Amino acid sequence: MVSIGNFDGVHRGHQLMILTLVLHARTQKIPAIVFTFDPHPIHLLRPEHAPPELMTIEQRAEVLQGLGVDCVIAYPTDRALLNLTAEEFFQQVLCDQLQAKGMVEGPNFYFGKNRAGDVTLLGQLCDQAGMFFKVVEPTVCGSRMISSSEVRKSIQEGDIGEATRMLGRLYQITGTVGHGAERGRMLGFPTANLTEIKTLIPADGVYCGVGEIAGKQYPAAIHIGGNPTFQQDETKVEVHLIGFSEDIYGQILQVQFLDRLRGTQTFADTDALKSQLLIDVESAKKLASQWIDLQ
Ligand SMILES: Cc1cc2nc3c(=O)[nH]c(=O)nc-3n(C[C@H](O)[C@H](O)[C@H](O)COP(=O)(O)O)c2cc1C
Ligand SMILES: Nc1ncnc2c1ncn2[C@@H]1O[C@H](COP(=O)(O)OP(=O)(O)O)[C@@H](O)[C@H]1O
Numbered sequence: 001m002v003s004i005g006n007f008d009g010v011h012r013g014h015q016l017m018i019l020t021l022v023l024h025a026r027t028q029k030i031p032a033i034v035f036t037f038d039p040h041p042i043h044l045l046r047p048e049h050a051p052p053e054l055m056t057i058e059q060r061a062e063v064l065q066g067l068g069v070d071c072v073i074a075y076p077t078d079r080a081l082l083n084l085t086a087e088e089f090f091q092q093v094l095c096d097q098l099q100a101k102g103m104v105e106g107p108n109f110y111f112g113k114n115r116a117g118d119v120t121l122l123g124q125l126c127d128q129a130g131m132f133f134k135v136v137e138p139t140v141c142g143s144r145m146i147s148s149s150e151v152r153k154s155i156q157e158g159d160i161g162e163a164t165r166m167l168g169r170l171y172q173i174t175g176t177v178g179h180g181a182e183r184g185r186m187l188g189f190p191t192a193n194l195t196e197i198k199t200l201i202p203a204d205g206v207y208c209g210v211g212e213i214a215g216k217q218y219p220a221a222i223h224i225g226g227n228p229t230f231q232q233d234e235t236k237v238e239v240h241l242i243g244f245s246e247d248i249y250g251q252i253l254q255v256q257f258l259d260r261l262r263g264t265q266t267f268a269d270t271d272a273l274k275s276q277l278l279i280d281v282e283s284a285k286k287l288a289s290q291w292i293d294l295q
Contacts, residue, residue, distance in 0.1 A: 085116065158204075
C-alpha cells in the first residue's frame with residue numbers, strides 16, 4: 001500500500017492519511033510504503049520559490065515510521081522523474097517498481113509532468129489496474145484546512161500555539177552550538193547560539209521551550225533576532241538552558257517551542273535588559289517544567 005507526498009511537518013492531516021494507509025496495509029497484510037521526494041520537486045523546478053522546510057528528511061522518516069509506516073522511500077528527485085507523464089509515472093514507479101497493490105492519497109495530490117495527474121485520474125488508473133484506492137478528506141483546525149504551508153505561516157508569524165495544534169506535536173529546530181560575543185555569561189544568562197539550522201526559524205522574539213542536549217531535557221528561554229540593545233542587527237537563535245551550566249560548544253542542541261512570550265525590545269541599558277531576562281526566564285521555567293514533568 002503506497003502514499004506519495006512530501007509530508008513536510010507530518011502534520012495532523014498527514015497523520016490521518018498515514019494511519020489510513022497503515023490500516024489498509026495491515027488489513028491486506030502488505031507493507032505500508034511512503035514514497036517521498038528528496039529534494040522536493042520545487043527545488044529543481046522553481047528554486048526561488050522553495051520554502052524553508054519544517055523537517056529534514058531524516059526527521060520525516062522517523063516520525064512516519066513512528067506512525068507505523070514500514071518503509072520510507074526518499075527518491076532523489078531528478079529531471080527524468082519530473083518529465084514522466086502522469087500515466088508513465090503510474091506505470092513505471094507504482095506498478096513496475098513498487099508493485100503497489102493500492103494507494104492512499106489526500107484530495108490535493110497531483111502527479112506527473114506539470115502536475116497534470118489528479119486524484120480523479122489516479123482513481124481511474126487504480127481501477128484499471130485492479131488496485132485499491134482511497135482519498136482521505138483534509139483535516140481542519142478551527143476554520144483552517146491544515147497544510148504544510150499553513151503550518152509554515154503560523155511559525156513565521158510566531159503563532160506557536162496554532163502551529164502546535166496543526167502539527168499535533170511541538171515544533172522543533174536543531175543546530176550546532178557556535179560562538180557568539182560571550183556577552184550572555186556577563187549578563188548572568190549564557191546563551192548557546194544555534195548555527196547550521198536546516199529548517200524554518202520562527203519569527204523574531206522571545207520564546208519558552210524545551211532544550212535537549214545529549215538526550216537530556218531542560219526548560220529553555222529562547223531569543224530569536226538581533227541584539228538591538230547592543231547595536232547588533234545580525235539575527236541569532238540563542239538558547240538559555242535553565243538549571244544548566246556546561247560548555248556545549250560544537251554540540252548538537254535541539255529546541256522545542258512551547259509559546260512566544262514577547263517581541264525583541266531595545267533596552268535603555270544592560271540592567272533593564274537583565275531585569276526583563278529574569279522575568280522571561282521565570283516564565284519559561286514555569287511553563288517548560290510543567291511540560292517536561294508531563295512527559
Ligand atoms: C530570553 C532572552 C531574551 C532576550 N531578549 C532580548 C531583547 O529583547 N533585546 C535584546 O537586545 N537582546 C535580547 N536578548 C539577547 C541578549 O542581548 C543576548 O543574549 C546577549 O547579548 C548575549 O549574546 P551572545 O550570546 O552573543 O553572548 C535576549 C536573550 C534571552 C536569552
Ligand atoms: N545554561 C546555559 N545555557 C546555554 N549555554 C550555556 C549554559 N551554561 C553554560 N553554557 C555555555 O556557555 C555558552 C554561552 O555563553 P555566552 O557567554 O552567551 O557565549 P557566546 O556568546 O559564545 O554564546 C554556551 O555555548 C555553552 O557552551
